[in-house]
């Protein structure tokens with residue numbers, strides 16, 4: 001192990017007396033990938049943001065290459081070689097992929113944007129993507145990319161930034177195996193080029209693969225730092241959470257009933273081609289596929305967000321045409337979207353409003369809303385999904401990513417739809433809270449709902465679903481009962497690209 005390139009010494013930060021980073025001392029050694037683990041809201045992102053100027057510390061010291069630093073802005077940290085990849089991928093929606101990748105180059109080396117050479121920029125990006133095996137067109141607009149593609153793009157931005165210290169905050173949370181392999185090879189290159197990497201993740205399966213040491217945070221405190229090869233998964237989980245072990249995938253033994261949703265020969269240009277499948281009452285139907293396979297587009301078509309060029313949707317035996325999400329909702333369908341920051345949350349509003357906003361009719365009491373009932377139901381979900389801090393007037397913007405996700409789920413769990421389409425519902429959620437979410441999904445099923453669970457995590461699909469569909473190149477390439485599905489079969493089909 002080399003010498004420390006970044007040292008935190010007794011760093012503290014008080015967040016409005018609600019949360020406290022408690023005297024954290026941590027070192028990042030030259031050449032290491034240092035994994036940070038901890039349940040949702042344990043302080044991982046807050047600590048990293050304190051390093052890179054997004055938050056100022058109250059006390060303690062941070063040394064970069066042996067010199068004390070106190071970055072006041074994110075920009076100052078970047079100038080000094082510290083790059084933070086935010087878990088919500090902060091990209092420019094209206095710019096192209098190449099412009100996003102080389103945005104720093106544009107902003108710093110070209111005095112007037114209008115003189116920049118687009119052809120050269122695209123060619124550089126094309127070469128880079130070819131080298132990294134990334135199959136995204138440099139000219140596409142970021143707005144049209146799926147979440148996993150955006151994650152890959154953010155990682156490439158870190159790569160081209162030339163930064164010496166890189167902080168990845170849940171960089172692979174929506175990526176499937178193949179994209180993760182691309183990301184890991186990019187990480188291997190960075191390991192050689194950068195001086196040190198902090199790596200936050202809830203995907204326990206990747207930690208051994210990527211990390212050298214691991215530090216666990218719990219409620220703003222550092223619990224321990226260990227070499228990864230010296231510690232096993234269950235010890236790590238035990239350090240993160242206080243509760244005893246729970247079953248990872250709690251499955252119900254309910255036999256699905258008759259078909260309630262039929263999708264027939266659905267086409268949505270330019271990706272989806274001839275997609276047909278059915279969903280049965282009280283069934284959990286898993287859909288997986290690689291980046292760009294059409295998973296999210298399919299969910300958007302079913303929910304009336306994206307246009308359908310051909311084919312039909314039949315709900316409860318009746319043909320439907322959804323031009324707007326409201327039509328889909330009236331027919332009992334709900335979509336919990338993949339990109340919560342963009343399509344799900346109301347960041348400036350409080351927890352109570354964010355959780356009850358879609359279900360106000362349920363709380364109607366004459367001319368008023370029954371506020372005690374709203375509070376009671378919200379409190380039940382706060383407890384059940386362990387939302388933290390969980391006060392009704394907490395503003396959502398200040399919540400950790402995983403807790404924001406839980407609030408979003410609360411909103412739709414309360415809604416009591418017939419058919420739930422959940423696009424990556426456990427993204428950014430810690431191992432224990434995932435089980436809470438699976439239990440809440442089971443609860444919906446036992447009350448008669450059906451669920452389409454779209455996920456990039458094959459283990460999750462195999463653990464929770466009755467049946468698995470694999471999308472590749474915009475088509476369904478397999479439809480398997482869970483008993484016949486395995487990780488290998490799914491991967492084989494996912495890479496077959498019909």
Ligand SMILES: Nc1ncnc2c1ncn2[C@@H]1O[C@H](COP(=O)(O)OP(=O)(O)OP(=O)(O)O)[C@@H](O)[C@H]1O
Pocket residue numbers: 015016018019038039040041042043044045046047388389398399400401402403428430
């Ligand atoms: N600007 C802020 N104002 C008030 N509280 C904040 C602010 N930023 C973070 N917090 C609080 O600090 C705590 C830790 O949040 P943080 O985002 O670091 O969690 P995390 O460990 O990264 O969780 P996750 O895995 O869910 O992303 C949370 O309780 C959060 O509400």
